[in-house]
Amino acid sequence: MKVIAYLYSNPLLETAPDLSGWGWQVDEVYRDQAVEIATHSDNRKGRKASARPQWRQLLQDCQNQPADYLLVQRLDHLGDSVEEVGDRLAELEALNIRLILLESTPDPPPTALQTTDLQADLLKLLQQLQQEQHSRRIRQGHARNRIKALPPPGKAPYGYRRSKTRYIVDRTTAPVVKDFFEQFLLYGSLSGAVRYLAKRYSKKISVSTGHRWLTNPVYRGDLEYHNGEIVPNTHEAIISRDEAAQVDRLLRRNRRLPPRTASAPRSLAGLVTCGECQSPMTVTRVTTPRKHQEYLYLRPTGCTRQPRCKLMPYEQVLQQTIERICEDLPRAVSGAPLPDMDRIKQGIEGAIAARQALLDQLPPLIASGVLDPETADLRTYKLRTEMAELQTQVSQLPPVNLKAIAQAVSIPQFWLDLSESERRFYFREFIRQIEIVRQEADWQLRLGFIF
Known part of the structure; x- marks a missing residue:
């Protein structure tokens, strides 16, 4: 019995699946990644077809040496539309290959494997596939915007307005946010800064909203997406990097104190x-x-x-x-x-400079045709998120002197x-x-x- 596996992943949304834990002895593995190419017929409809060279290689190999079973993690890994999935199921049926769908489920536990014979309930699975691929197309669109460092969907944070490509500082509300940060930096009291806004600008916010303002990367000129990754320097900041580092230090310091003492009027309160x-x-x-x-x-x-x-x-x-x-x-x-803060800071800043040098090398590689724009955008995104993580480490360092x-x-x-x-x-x-x-x-x- 010959068992082969087909793995498919979209680097914008997920990491490549791993065969470990599947519980099958696999003779051959074929891997494809999502790379979109435009075709003449699809362009007229405004669609794109996906290139899957390893799938074509799989079919060619099975014509020479037939396989008994094909393992696929999920049904939507066979194609980007119901039509594509149907065509590939027909290709497998013509080669007399039995398709086994393996998918982890929360019950039983993720370590357990569930096999489904697609031929038993194909219509139901295709209906589910339509819903899953609709959701996947929406997530792919959001992922493309994330790679291009475009703002996430939704209303712009207070203090900003939304444009087509980035956030723009709102000159009427940004001073309120700036004054809020200055009050917190001056006295180290979150509730005191919230009360100041209510008294000075009649802007009433809750303490939890004020805490979200203090920790929101948007006010530092960065974008944070739902996956927790941060892309730095995407728009004009309201507070500087030094002020942001001081805010983070004050928040960490206040977490050590008993409740309600961070804004107490007396200096010894809570100590x-x-x-x-x-x-x-x-x-x-x-x-x-x-x-x-x-x-x-x-x-x-x-x-x-x-x-x-x-x-x-x-x-x-x-x-x-x-x-x-x-x-x-x-x-x-x-x-x-005390550790050598100068040496540690220089090491992190050196790592940031090395990644910036890699970023500077990408435009010439695109111009010479070595890199296509999609791959370059993905590489740029990863380098910028790594730089944001390193910058966070710098901001958490104690004073060097x-x-x-x-x-x-x-x-x-x-x-x-x-x-x-x-x-x-x-x-x-x-x-x-x-x-x-x-x-x-x-x-x-x-x-x-x-x-």
């Missing part, structure tokens, strides 16, 4: 824990009746000790935090095994000249946790830095 009961401490405000004076304390939120741990004066903890930073930060930075920054912020006057929101921003750049260590008649602070 202080009690060394005795290991409970987080929240800022409590106490006022005196008929007086405008207020007192701030740090209170353990989940203390289980009896008697309960006492409240700590906020201003005293703040003052000692500044003193500990000025004393401990330079020592911690100098003793930390951390030691110089530590020396600059180790001056007490630097912290005293800042407002509470500004101190909150800088505290969270360096401090992971502040632990209050209580003693019999006194207390001390122990700082945990993020590096």
